[in-house]
Amino acid sequence: MQLFENHSLLPYNSFGIAAKARYFSPVRSMNELDTLIAENKKSFQLPLLILGGGSNLLFTKDFNGWVVKNELKGIELVREDEDHYYVKAMAGENWHELVIYCVKRNYAGIENLSLIPGNVGASPMQNIGAYGVEIKDVFFELEAYHIAEQQVVTFQAGDCEFGYRESVFKRALKNQYIILSVTYRLRKVPEFHTSYGAIEKELEAMRVDTLSIQAISDAVIRIRNSKLPNPTKIGNAGSFFKNPVIAEEQYRQLQTKFNNIPGYPNAATVKVPAAWLIEQCGWKGYRSGDAGCYSLQPLVLVNYGTATGAEIFDLSTRIILSVQEKFNILLEREVNII
Numbered sequence: 001m002q003l004f005e006n007h008s009l010l011p012y013n014s015f016g017i018a019a020k021a022r023y024f025s026p027v028r029s030m031n032e033l034d035t036l037i038a039e040n041k042k043s044f045q046l047p048l049l050i051l052g053g054g055s056n057l058l059f060t061k062d063f064n065g066w067v068v069k070n071e072l073k074g075i076e077l078v079r080e081d082e083d084h085y086y087v088k089a090m091a092g093e094n095w096h097e098l099v100i101y102c103v104k105r106n107y108a109g110i111e112n113l114s115l116i117p118g119n120v121g122a123s124p125m126q127n128i129g130a131y132g133v134e135i136k137d138v139f140f141e142l143e144a145y146h147i148a149e150q151q152v153v154t155f156q157a158g159d160c161e162f163g164y165r166e167s168v169f170k171r172a173l174k175n176q177y178i179i180l181s182v183t184y185r186l187r188k189v190p191e192f193h194t195s196y197g198a199i200e201k202e203l204e205a206m207r208v209d210t211l212s213i214q215a216i217s218d219a220v221i222r223i224r225n226s227k228l229p230n231p232t233k234i235g236n237a238g239s240f241f242k243n244p245v246i247a248e249e250q251y252r253q254l255q256t257k258f259n260n261i262p263g264y265p266n267a268a269t270v271k272v273p274a275a276w277l278i279e280q281c282g283w284k285g286y287r288s289g290d291a292g293c294y295s296l297q298p299l300v301l302v303n304y305g306t307a308t309g310a311e312i313f314d315l316s317t318r319i320i321l322s323v324q325e326k327f328n329i330l331l332e333r334e335v336n337i338i
């Protein structure tokens with residue numbers, strides 16, 4: 001097992017924040033993981049931070065603990081039935097590479113989730129989603145390592161309590177498990193999801209006549225590249241806030257004051273695009289030093305170079321306060337604050 005002390009986290013977070021970890025270890029096997037956990041129990045007793053691709057967290061200070069970089073690798077077709085392929089991927093595999101692997105083999109179900117940064121292990125953590133599909137739609141089971149017991153446990157979909165950018169691993173079981181692998185159930189005959197957002201328009205622009213999961217993946221990649229900042233050029237962690245879900249009654253009241261407020265009804269609630277609320281408060285394109293609100297998608301906060309995590313966090317607090325003042329809606333951060 002490799003152990004680095006006072007290690008820079010700059011290459012390991014898509015926000016490009018120059019934080020440090022007291023200890024840092026890449027973990028490439030179960031044996032290394034077991035040794036690390038046992039060593040921490042015996043000698044260090046430090047808080048652990050399990051790191052995947054670092055694309056959904058913001059370091060607001062140095063991490064005074066042990067960063068465990070999950071680098072478990074492998075993708076395998078473990079089972080097939082009449083309608084499905086069951087693909088098991090280890091937590092340290094890159095998410096988008098898994099999508100490409102499946103699209104190439106015509107394993108359908110995750111093509112709408114193309115180009116989401118990060119690794120497989122984090123995909124069930126926050127039930128990643130985009131363009132009308134979420135992980136819960138294709139999830140079969142996962143294996144996770146119980147840190148206290150040093151045992152591997154299997155979770156079925158029903159155990160994971162998936163919700164909008166939520167799972168049991170962010171709530172009741174927070175910091176208790178390390179996700180080791182995820183098995184996805186993918187379809188032999190695709191069910192195309194093209195009604196969300198600009199997918200249909202993009203497919204037309206691409207002059208696609210025969211729909212395929214490859215075409216959908218390509219369309220999603222083009223849309224994402226057109227509006228989301230590339231973290232290798234501008235630091236960010238995708239949507240900084242969740243889209244708030246409010247009561248229908250509150251939405252109707254807001255409509256009397258803001259008649260063009262967008263909203264997506266579901267049961268007795270309405271999901272309001274946070275990007276719209278933030279834009280209405282005048283933040284779109286805002287920049288203070290190197291911390292900013294992205295000009296093409298105001299839900300994304302950005303680091304233009306040397307912003308600190310604390311500066312980005314302060315900006316997020318100012319945005320929350322102004323949205324609350326204008327609309328009486330409390331935005332919730334989607335990014336994990338460390």
Ligand code: FAD
Nearest residue numbers: 052053054055056117118119121122128129130179237238
């Ligand atoms: P990390 O940032 O490394 O970790 C995230 C959290 O999960 C941390 O709390 C970490 O401790 C925990 N964690 C990570 N791996 C494990 C593990 N193996 N076991 C236990 N805990 C673990 N997300 C979407 O849902 N939809 C999008 O469309 C989307 N678009 C994005 C676009 C951009 C440009 C960027 C930068 C981000 C976007 N995201 C999106 C957010 C991000 O890509 C996802 O949340 C992704 O799943 C994070 O993966 P990661 O490996 O980088 O996780």
Ligand code: EPU
Nearest residue numbers: 130131238239241242243262273275276279296297298299
């Ligand atoms: N909008 C504005 N101004 C803008 C941009 C958008 O008002 O400048 C409004 C419009 O009303 C638009 C709406 O916001 O219709 C929605 O915008 P968009 O389609 O870009 O999606 P989003 O709701 O902002 C969500 C996810 C993304 C995901 C996309 C596509 C959340 C928090 N974010 O963004 O996920 O990729 O939908 O499905 O749910 C992420 O989680 O990091 C992420 C990027």
